[in-house]
Amino acid sequence: MRTKQKIVIGITLVIVLLVGICVGVFTKNIPILEFERKISALEALTFLVTVAIGIIFPFLIKKWVDDNQTIKIYLVQEIEQLISEIKENKNLIAQTFSDGEFKSEDRDKINFTFHSTELQIESIQKQFEVSFPNSLKIVEDMKDSFRVYKDYLTGGELMISTFDKIELPFYREHSNEYNKFESHLKEMIHKVHRI
Amino acid sequence: MEIKDKIIVRNDFSDTPGARYKSDGPNSGELFLELLLTEKFNNAVIGNYKLLIDLDGVWGYPSSFVSGSFGKLSVDNGAEKVLKHIEFKSDENSIRLENILKEIKNPKKKDQ
Numbered sequence: 001m002r003t004k005q006k007i008v009i010g011i012t013l014v015i016v017l018l019v020g021i022c023v024g025v026f027t028k029n030i031p032i033l034e035f036e037r038k039i040s041a042l043e044a045l046t047f048l049v050t051v052a053i054g055i056i057f058p059f060l061i062k063k064w065v066d067d068n069q070t071i072k073i074y075l076v077q078e079i080e081q082l083i084s085e086i087k088e089n090k091n092l093i094a095q096t097f098s099d100g101e102f103k104s105e106d107r108d109k110i111n112f113t114f115h116s117t118e119l120q121i122e123s124i125q126k127q128f129e130v131s132f133p134n135s136l137k138i139v140e141d142m143k144d145s146f147r148v149y150k151d152y153l154t155g156g157e158l159m160i161s162t163f164d165k166i167e168l169p170f171y172r173e174h175s176n177e178y179n180k181f182e183s184h185l186k187e188m189i190h191k192v193h194r195i
Numbered sequence: 196m197e198i199k200d201k202i203i204v205r206n207d208f209s210d211t212p213g214a215r216y217k218s219d220g221p222n223s224g225e226l227f228l229e230l231l232l233t234e235k236f237n238n239a240v241i242g243n244y245k246l247l248i249d250l251d252g253v254w255g256y257p258s259s260f261v262s263g264s265f266g267k268l269s270v271d272n273g274a275e276k277v278l279k280h281i282e283f284k285s286d287e288n289s290i291r292l293e294n295i296l297k298e299i300k301n302p303k304k305k306d307q
Contacts, residue, residue, distance in 0.1 A: 108211055111255030118290035125290075147294065155258030155303075159213065161220025 224263025
């Protein structure tokens with residue numbers, strides 16, 4: 001037998017001895033459980049209530065968490081829908097920039113897209129009022145950001161009838177304004193998840 | 196205060212409101228102000244009644260139109276007086292209503 005094996009066997013024996021001592025001391029001092037045959041009605045009730053809470057509570061918590069999660073997922077989908085609606089303006093500006101022509105009908109389309117977007121914002125606001133009334137500031141901040149973007153696009157030169165071509169500086173500036181609003185909506189999705 | 200007069204924008208003016216000034220093109224806020232809004236508003240003030248403005252049925256209200264009409268009316272008369280004598284109605288879009296009320300309370304002053 002090699003020295004290394006002898007050391008391993010020695011250490012194992014010491015460990016077995018120590019564990020044996022510990023088990024002996026523990027079992028010697030362990031308290032003996034005694035049950036009373038008579039219990040009061042209050043104690044029985046307390047016991048039943050404790051068991052009931054133990055069983056029912058996890059189900060209630062799980063249902064509450066699941067419901068909350070479903071509402072949040074739905075709200076996120078609504079915000080994504082808002083992003084896809086407002087993107088129509090971005091696509092229209094890109095298309096008319098590339099065509100080199102901006103027509104009166106394009107102006108009407110932009111105004112109508114803003115109208116549709118406002119309806120979507122209204123819908124999101126109503127859902128917040130029902131499900132997360134304490135988090136309405138998230139919607140108010142989003143509406144402020146929306147107004148800044150809408151004022152940029154429909155409060156300036158684009159609405160003037162002689163504006164018939166999108167030049168590069170306008171295209172760039174619009175992209176910046178659009179991205180600010182889109183970023184705000186994406187941040188809003190994170191905020192919804194954190195409610 | 197009783198409502199005794201009304202403007203239905205889509206019927207009485209246009210379903211495609213335009214820009215700020217008359218020089219900006221058709222259906223401007225300035226034209227709306229001159230043709231309809233100022234006179235009907237002044238009559239409402241003199242007669243001590245409310246003017247109802249129905250905002251529904253249009254393609255949308257550009258910010259420049261809102262500023263050139265309701266915003267200008269507010270700059271000239273004060274927000275309190277305007278809101279005392281005008282009631283807005285929009286069954287289809289409450290955000291539109293909010294934007295117009297915000298413009299009246301904090302009008303953007305533009306110089307031509």
